Amino acid sequence: MLVGEERNKVDQIWDTFWTGGLTNPLLVIEQFTYLLFIKQLDDIETENEANAALLGFENEEKIFGPNQQNYRWSKFKNLAPAVQFQLMQEEIFPFIKTLHPDDDASYTRFMKDATFQISAPDKLAKIIEGIDKLDLTERDSKGDLYEYMLSKLASSKINGQFRTPRHIIKMMVEMAAPQPSDIIVDPAMGTAGFLVAAEEFVRENHGDMLLDDEQAQHFNSAMFHGFDTDPTMLRIGTMNMMLHGVENPGIDYKDSLSKNNSDKELYTLCLANPPFKGSLDSETVEESLLRVTKTKKTELLFLALFLRILKLGGRAAVIVPDGVLFGSSKAHQALRKEIVDNNKLTAVISMPSGVFKPYAGVSTAILFFTKTNAGGTDKVWFYDMQADGYSLDDKRQEIEDNDIPDIIARFKNLEKEEGRKRTEQSFFVPVEEIRQNGYDLSINKYKEIEYVPVEYPSSQELITKLDELELEYVDSMEKLRSLCYYQEGNDE
Secondary structure, three states, rough: OOHHHHHHHHHHHHHHHHHHOOOOOOHHHHHHHHHHHHHHHHHHHHHHHHHHHHHHHOOOOOOOOHHHHHOOOHHHHHOOHHHHHHEEEEEEHHHHHHHOOOOOOOOHHHHHOOOOOOHHHHHHHHHHHHHEEEEEEOHHHHHHHHHHHHHHHOOOOOOOOOOHHHHHHHHHHHHHOOOOOOEEEEEOOOOOOHHHHHHHHHHOOHHHHHHOEEEEEEEOOOOOOEEEEOOOHHHHHHHHHHHHHOOOOOOEEEEOOOOOOOOOOEEEEEEEEOOOOEEOOHHEHHHHHHHHOOOOOOHHHHHHHHHHHHHEEEEEEEEEEEEEHHHHOHHHHHHHHHHHHHHHEEEEEEOOOHHHHOOOOOOOEEEEEEOOOOOOOEEEEEEEOOEEEOOOOOOOOOEEEEEEEHHHHHHHHHHHHOOOOOOEEEEEHHHHHHHHOOOOOOHHHOOOOOOOOOOOHHHHHHHHHHHHHHHHHHHHHHHHHHHHHHHHHHHH
């Protein structure tokens, strides 16, 4: 999380945007991202140049041409405000809009309508100075920055956008373990946090795929897909993926639940945190989703969507509000029955309600399931996460208690979970028991609480103790009176 001095630096930059007339938080984030993007392009170029010099070869992956060296952050940040402003408006911003060589690439399409909206040279100079002072050297630093900026949307009561905490994303990705052959999708991608984490996992664990031309082509253009209906999020998402080395991800403007989305059996892994508590007009929803669960609730419709868009054998690791697990409506039960009986539900991770603060206090869970269309659920693994490494209040400060390493380790060795008692944090529940309970998937339905008997003193012992205390009280009062009489005698 962004804390202390770095948070104060961001607040100062934010105030500069605000006093410059940009008061819409989402617009501020967008303009902030453009400048971060420009800075990181220069960082990447500098790193490539250093590597080339070290290894003694020519840097062939140049971002800036010979006549574009003044576009580099390290150069233009030192220019006079008026010159800086003119260069940004007339050359640098048009340059980043056309940076991708492919006119059909998602980056090109979504950046086409981007506009630079900082309107005064002195404000731009102050923002550039502030961004230059930010510590963005750590790999997670930009994620922290986005997380903090997006928290301002919640404080401004702008709904619909919030970032899934990065440590939760990383946990889900590590448990899902993306493979080089996977085709990964997030149908409600926001800033593309899940896709970035999946890209990082693949690069770290299967980096050799990038040495093979065919696999590298798959990685750069066919492996990652994300959809959203917010053009700002699409622009941020495409920039995010491009900075992480994915040249042409399948990011697109799409209302995933609408009749216009015909995706079916296209992907092998779905990673998502879809919108909660939304309600749609059933006439706009794709009919195949309503056949699985007749509802207007987006959290249920998205689960039905995941089942439709996954290939046979495809996996899903998705976040749902707790109501999905135990809701008693026909739509809730039908959806849970579909996942349990007609596919393979592997695990339910119950998370504490503070995980999504300061955005929301809703209790959530993570579902891991595989599309089979032929059942396969024989037992379901439940885990009661009680701590995620951060305080569960609005401050979300780092603490020692953290169940995430234990969750990952146990999930990777589920065979060793057999025989664990239901008084423990994790245990299996047979599918027949789940069916008998109306397909209820809430951990509280199955968890057992071990009550430790407490022995209290007998009534006689308590009375004796009270008598002793009363005697002590009387004795103390007598001593106090004696002191008072003694003092009064001396005064006379």
